[in-house]
């Protein structure tokens with residue numbers, strides 16, 4: 284089954300098959316088409332009453348925070364200039380959203396930024412000096428960028444309190460949304476949760492063509508959505524259960540606020556979604572106010588634009604993954620509301636081997652049965668368990684405009700990894716002696732249990748045990764193609780797009796991939812490496828509690 288020919292494009296090229304006249308009606312038709320595999324009783328009911336989970340009239344109307352040319356997540360066009368990034372405690376008045384107590388600060392061309400969005404051109408030189416004003420060591424990792432070990436910030440070298448670390452590299456990646464966050468082993472989860480994360484918007488010619496074709500303007504019709512769940516009033520303190528399952532918050536924030544709305548016009552919008560949560564996975568989709576599912580168009584994944592757009596009714600998004608989406612509101616009427624929601628799913632926390640069907644996760648929030656040694660977890664279970672439906676963002680249609688642009692048929696020509704001569708490397712994800720492990724091992728600084736020959740191609744067969752939970756596996760330095768999924772859980776069934784068991788989101792370049800309990804995912808990685816000398820990267824679970832707990836291995840490319 285490891286044939287490598289690409290069959291992805293054709294099938295769904297009729298991207299938006301619903302007619303523009305019948306916006307709401309066809310949204311309903313899509314919901315019907317998508318529902319048969321949703322056989323779980325109660326599910327339809329839940330999504331019909333979904334409006335009950337919106338913040339309601341009690342909540343103050345909070346406009347969605349949209350990044351501008353300065354301030355929080357402000358777009359900072361680096362050109363070829365050096366940048367100083369200060370990492371420091373964030374106090375009130377620092378410009379960071381409430382609850383974030385650490386941040387990256389920059390002053391650039393007279394403007395002040397908090398967690399700046401670095402706007403880069405493919406192939407440009409990037410020089411960033413990190414200055415650590417925290418009371419503990421840190422380092423910045425550029426998630427998704429193909430750089431050498433020195434610039435990767437994987438945690439091999441750290442900046443101690445008061446120290447600096449200078450990065451200098453070429454941005455070799457295709458256009459996409461990448462991001463940056465800390466990577467000091469054992470301290471990553473806390474620092475990321477306290478507020479250390481930022482976006483990298485890389486653009487090349489394909490991106491420029493897309494923006495021109497659809498008249499997309501960053502900050503107006505092209506908007507990043509950074510999802511992060513948070514606990515009110517507490518800073519980061521992970522319990523044993525949190526370290527086991529991941530640190531879940533009780534409120535999902537989008538760009539720093541919960542229950543936000545965005546006023547929109549009747550046109551196509553581009554949303555670039557990043558899951559910056561420590562551990563939570565979302566099942567994202569759009570719906571109308573009456574609960575009808577609304578299709579959108581998937582145009583890109585972690586590592587760039589797809590070859591062609593694809594219709595998509597929903598997608599799972601695990602921690603660190605990104606989605607590039609188009610939402611066509613041209614046929615909406617003034618007064619319509621559209622919600623981005625996370626839909627109900629089984630979070631499959633099955634560390635104890637409970638049969639998935641035996642537990643109503645949506646109701647109980649967890650697979651922790653009464654006999655479960657981890658049952659203590661239930662007592663500390665957050666008020667928003669993973670897999671519970673929630674509306675995350677409300678779009679309010681406020682302006683009728685003339686908009687006739689069409690989504691281009693072709694978006695890019697992604698390079699395909701030629702896996703015909705690949706060596707296969709098995710990687711097993713499991714739990715033993717209180718720790719999550721890869722191939723039975725936990726991380727040790729200086730060790731590289733995975734050794735890869737420079738310029739070789741490998742397929743990695745990532746197998747998650749059944750007695751496990753989902754793990755979002757991320758490789759530094761190299762993106763990969765997803766070849767197939769096997770023995771996937773039933774809830775992925777309706778999302779399969781080909782006979783290799785892949786999902787729409789598997790058809791683009793990836794740097795992070797969610798592997799469900801009992802599932803095997805085969806990916807192909809091209810280890811072509813232009814950097815002289817031995818290079819070391821990390822392969823780890825991006826559930827940050829799992830990563831800090833040692834679910835990470837060093838990878839040597841020699």
Ligand code: C2O
Nearest residue numbers: 424426603757821
């Ligand atoms: Cu997003 Cu090893 O990191």
Ligand code: CU
Nearest residue numbers: 528632649650
């Ligand atoms: Cu659990």
Ligand code: CU
Nearest residue numbers: 754824826829
């Ligand atoms: Cu994990």
